[in-house]
Amino acid sequence: MAASQEGRFEVGEDAEFQRLAWRFQNVGFVLLLLFLAAGMLGIFGGGGIFARTTASAGEITIDYDRFARFSTSSELEVTFLPQAPSPHLIFDRRFFDGVDIEKILPAPLAMSEEGSNVHLIFSSVDDGFPMTVKIFYKPHHFGPLHGHVKTNGAGPSFTQFISP
Amino acid sequence: MESILRGLAVYAFLMVIFRISGKRSLAEITTFDFVILLILAETTQQALLGEDYSLINCFLLVATLMTAEVLLSMWKRRHPLVDKILDGVPLILVDNGKLLEDRMQRSRVNKDDILVAAREKHGLERLDQVKYAVLERSGGISIIPRDERA
Numbered sequence: 142m143a144a145s146q147e148g149r150f151e152v153g154e155d156a157e158f159q160r161l162a163w164r165f166q167n168v169g170f171v172l173l174l175l176f177l178a179a180g181m182l183g184i185f186g187g188g189g190i191f192a193r194t195t196a197s198a199g200e201i202t203i204d205y206d207r208f209a210r211f212s213t214s215s216e217l218e219v220t221f222l223p224q225a226p227s228p229h230l231i232f233d234r235r236f237f238d239g240v241d242i243e244k245i246l247p248a249p250l251a252m253s254e255e256g257s258n259v260h261l262i263f264s265s266v267d268d269g270f271p272m273t274v275k276i277f278y279k280p281h282h283f284g285p286l287h288g289h290v291k292t293n294g295a296g297p298s299f300t301q302f303i304s305p
Numbered sequence: 306m307e308s309i310l311r312g313l314a315v316y317a318f319l320m321v322i323f324r325i326s327g328k329r330s331l332a333e334i335t336t337f338d339f340v341i342l343l344i345l346a347e348t349t350q351q352a353l354l355g356e357d358y359s360l361i362n363c364f365l366l367v368a369t370l371m372t373a374e375v376l377l378s379m380w381k382r383r384h385p386l387v388d389k390i391l392d393g394v395p396l397i398l399v400d401n402g403k404l405l406e407d408r409m410q411r412s413r414v415n416k417d418d419i420l421v422a423a424r425e426k427h428g429l430e431r432l433d434q435v436k437y438a439v440l441e442r443s444g445g446i447s448i449i450p451r452d453e454r455a
């Protein structure tokens with residue numbers, strides 16, 4: 142038994158509280174390890190096996206960050222069969238409203254808005270070969286970020302979770 | 306508003322992390338601990354400021370952190386339980402010359418730490434000259450020497 146409990150030494154000890162504090166520390170340390178493990182797996186973006194994913198529908202395949210970070214660069218790669226003479230992509234406007242576009246490769250010839258869609262029109266390419274467009278952007282909200290991309294027919298929808 | 310929320314989030318996160326890591330984490334810092342402390346400061350600084358290096362953002366963040374400090378100290382003063390939760394309680398490690406091994410182990414303190422504190426603060430040479438050793442809320446170890454005349 143410690144001296145304070147015997148009333149000999151005024152030190153303001155609280156053995157019961159201290160035991161709770163140690164328990165909190167032990168549980169907290171386990172949570173800290175889980176947090177780091179989630180980070181290693183890519184749950185908070187920035188690389189890791191769960192960080193990126195692909196989706197495809199129709200003639201479009203997209204490769205994107207399933208988990209990204211607020212105000213940090215992310216990349217969406219769209220591979221599709223271009224349609225001559227002017228290949229184009231049609232994006233759901235919600236996606237463009239939620240991000241700051243840094244650059245698009247190859248650069249589109251024109252970009253226009255039509256209702257709830259954003260059209261990207263690219264220069265003509267050889268028919269029959271798939272074309273890859275890379276969009277680099279920074280999300281400016283955190284939470285889920287939804288998007289949809291298509292050409293003329295169907296296209297994949299995607300959802301990213303943006304960490305604060 | 307965003308910078309104030311960032312400031313509060315970083316403040317709360319650091320508080321929880323330091324409570325988890327225990328009192329001894331940065332109480333008596335070695336050279337390497339000092340380097341870690343600098344890296345921590347640099348890392349949090351980037352998260353706090355983001356890409357906004359304006360003076361007003363700096364003023365807002367400093368005001369946020371200082372206000373949080375003042376409000377917490379007022380809260381701790383009014384409510385002893387909050388004070389205990391945030392700052393912990395002192396813990397006796399040597400009781401009347403006897404090492405309390407279980408407490409030392411849980412607090413990550415060893416006999417050498419106590420001897421260092423005894424040497425530095427009182428010039429003591431041996432453990433049997435220590436009457437009490439207390440792990441304070443600050444993480445430092447205070448020593449009460451035995452009364453040699455007794």
